[in-house]
Amino acid sequence: MAVQSAAERGWTAISRFYDNCKKKISGKKGYPQFQKDGRSVEYKTSGWSLHPTKRQVTFTDKNGIGKLKLLGKWEIHTYNLKDIKRVRLIRRADGYYCQFCLNITVTDIQPKTGKEIGLDVGIESFYTDYNGHQEPNPKFLRKAETSIKKSQRQIYKKVKGSSGRRKARKVYAKKH
Template sequence: MLVLEFKVKGKPHQYAAIDEAIRTAQFVRNKALRYWIDNRGVNKYDLNKYCRVLAREYGFARELNSTARQASAERAWSAISRFFENCRKSVPGKKGYPKFKKNSRSVEYKTSGWKLLDPKHIVFTDKKNIGRLKLVGTWDLAFYSTEQIKRVRLVRRADGY
């Protein structure tokens, strides 16, 4: 797996939309974790189905792309499976019971919800109105085809996005 990082340049309303998308992804992850705690025998696919229930129930969750909601549920499931794996291996000390996130810093889009316009611009097509962002970096994305890019993650850092 190859990971490329780019800084993103945008306008203040786009940064606010990115923050809203990050908060929505955090909400979906926490609700998926709560669903797992309340219902015994829930698996990864049940959490993905629960994302659709959340989208029908909450309007702001509906605005986030469906694959971004599923990626948030997958993050919750990875925390759950890591906990069970640590229990199976009898890891000494705390096993890492999954916790609710109060300060998330990223939202991840899988194969849809974004489109690469050219090697220096990306557009997000969900209803959060992020829009077109400029990519700043030294890597040339024209070298890779769009089918090779599997996931796009927007990360909030101290020096930008």
């Protein structure tokens, strides 16, 4: 199933490109861009099983993944096993994550007040509402630039191929 979903994503990119060519869209046609290192694996209905306690996922597709513990905040125990349509493993800078795609209907239970507001998102101010109140821009990147630069310098001080360099790269990825 994981191989099929990867092939499916590739074919949708190729078919989107050909559809844009047939429609004679000017400019970029949306050339397919294939990732060299896929950071996610998606399983549809088979290749995985959930432990009865719903705290472990076992991958049975013979790729050597095996059992994984589910840590952190999770509410998967409140859903029925039949509602889970896809399971996706994602690698990020700070570890691996398991996403469950559920087939549920969402209902909005907020009462309608009939009041509407207008927001303008900008560069100088984070947002301006219809009353003229401006929220200042938090500038997360500008505040973190010094620590990012310092962690990048630490990478260059390490020997190429060493475990210290790999750890420094991990610290840099987390800060970025």
